[in-house]
Amino acid sequence: MAAFGSTRDATRNILHTESYLAQEGDRGSPRELDVFTFEREVVNGTIKVYNATRRKQRVREWCMALKAELKEPASHVEILDEWYSKFLECHFQPNKKVEELVNEVCGVIERIPRVVDEFHDPLVDQPYSLYDAEYFLPDSKPCWETLRVTNFVSRNVLRIAIQIQIVLGGDSNYAEHYRLLLDATAEALREMISLSREDPWPGWFIVRAFFWTSWQRGTSLYHYYVLKEQLTWGYDEHRDVIKTPLQGSDMMRIAENLNRARADACHPPYICKWALRLLREDKAVVGQDYRRFFERLSQAFSDREARCVISSDGEPAACDGRQPGKCLRLSGMRITNQSAHAPDCDGRSCSSLYWNEESWRGVGGAAAVSLVLGTDGRLNYVQASSKTVAVSHVWSHGQGGRPEDEGGTGLNSCLFRRYSRVAEMYGCDSFWMDTPCIPSDHVLRGEAIANINLIFATSKLTLVCDKDLMAIDFQDEDIATKEAIVSMVLVCDWNVRAWTLLEALRGRQNIHILCKNDVVVSLKDVLMDVCNQGSIDIAALFLSAQHLLPSQAYIHGLGNDHPYQSSQWIVNRRKGFVEIKEAAGLLSHRQASRPGDAVIIWSLLCGDTVFDKAEDIWRNQQGRGVPSGWLVSSYERLSVKGLSWAPSRPNFSLHGEDSPTDYDKLLLPYHGIETRVSAITERGLHGDWWAYRFKVKRTAWERVLERFTGGCLPLERAAGGYLDGETWCATLRPLHTYRRDVWVPHPRRLSKAVFAVVASDDGEAWRWKGVLELDEGVVLPQFRTMGFLIE
């Protein structure tokens, strides 16, 4: 048995028995990885594909057959491993010595948490003490940590780790294979969770623990692989395999609920729960383990008081993560001109520096602060260039105000000295920072904003300044500090703001972090070190911040010069811009203080042109498409003909409504990746939906008929509330991308039936009316696939 100590032997054994050795005369080689799926099967030489119902049945049959084998507790680990191993067939083609690979694989496995987070449901599973002693390590107290299955590294986990080490940095990408294996594992695991509730056999808990452990370890390895590849090659959102998220967020939620009390006790009191929500909601990190991430943050910020809310008894506390409007980190700070000082400044010998207006106007929107002050002691400006350090900071942390003498507070001379010092360190002649470089005047502000993309994209480096990151004392060799930096980047105030998101995305080629005592470190280098030497689970969480990694470089002569690829969107892609839906996803939990800025930022994430009306952003998308599933959310829509379906914002407004919004109740959009794409045309949105269409205004004769057929359906009644006197109504569900007549449930509301409601006067041109949620179980009429033009 491969207990934790003998992972080395098991790896060696796999490499010896599952490697492909080319024989003379071989015309080809077997597939390196072949993944089993419950969806398909080869029967008499023909591939059969099963529908969802049959597929689920097959999983259950497989689980029951496994149960029948598990009679002797003494052999349970071997049997479970043998059965799970059948999910994968391998023919490795090692490109280095076996011992070298064994060392690498063990090195990676050791950096995953030794035992994954607990999955024991006291309402379903019997207490540990009632299980046979054979299920636990010898001479140990029965608990999750001493179960043999949680200490065992399964063959499939080792196989993933082996293949990762073989292919890392090469030109083939195996992410898809790993994902298929993990999804098949998740499918089996989901069934085991159901079975342990329905079938009184206590062994389900052991089976589940084995699969849960393998699935969690596998996801860590998968995320590690994807991150390593991105660090090597650069990130391209359009080619990104992680766009298809892993299955299993439902099971993660179950585990989270089971472990809530323990997780709450471990939650670092200093960390904002809204920031944490942003992280947890990210589709790229499904299945991740947060324990060591919490541990790092708790250690690094143990002496800090929370800054989110002041509780009723006057104690500072973290917010609940449900109402951003109530968190002081996000919205408590008024937009005022505050003035922070550098750590080496006592504040007394410091003066405010104001602008030389003429100098700013002489350069225009792309003006950056020159390191040389004017003879009058005022800020001088030069054209931002590749010799500029672009400073990205959180306004509410108070690093100076607007540069005008009148109404501004200027920039403290100690801060000027600090940024000048950093700029000099990197051989630059200027620095750009919104406070001294964006004037308040409406026209000049517009001019400056139009240049932000360019400034961040061309600057030598982007320097991130955040209160909490600046508190970290960076020690070169200390991996714990590096883990603290990577962890804090994900939940600091800087990461949850909208403007800084834009700055970071544009400055992604070279992001640096300002730490304690003005030490500057490269984010990519720090992340690389954590990935190569630190906790893999912490590094993997960084996938939620892929937009901070350099984008893939434009390579001449590698097929990228094809005329088709020179079209604007390919150019944008190379520049690291993202698609409109992806941009909205990035902004869904990030706010700007100024109302109206959300739309400006949204447009600047997609391209160089600034739009301050959502209408113009969408019109600019004509000829492109949008996944129908993404549209099903309670975001506000535009009230413009042709665009009644188009969200008017990339997020919910922080301002406006009196009562602060509770995000646990709102229907946020989801990626919609597997749903059919609708086309954006001049007239409106064209696309197919899984639909039920009915006439609202019925003739007397139709009403009589209706009485015979049982009256108005609950769905019709509910949808009727959305109408303004239209004749026709239809309720829509998104269709699966390639499966015919298969609709896709809303992953944020798995226990509800969610519909988009559209209405029409003539049954031809439709208008978006809203999104309707019904309890699952309500009797629904027959839906079918229909095309709609939504104006």
Ligand SMILES: [Zn+2]
């Ligand atoms: Zn908070």
Ligand SMILES: [Zn+2]
């Ligand atoms: Zn000062």
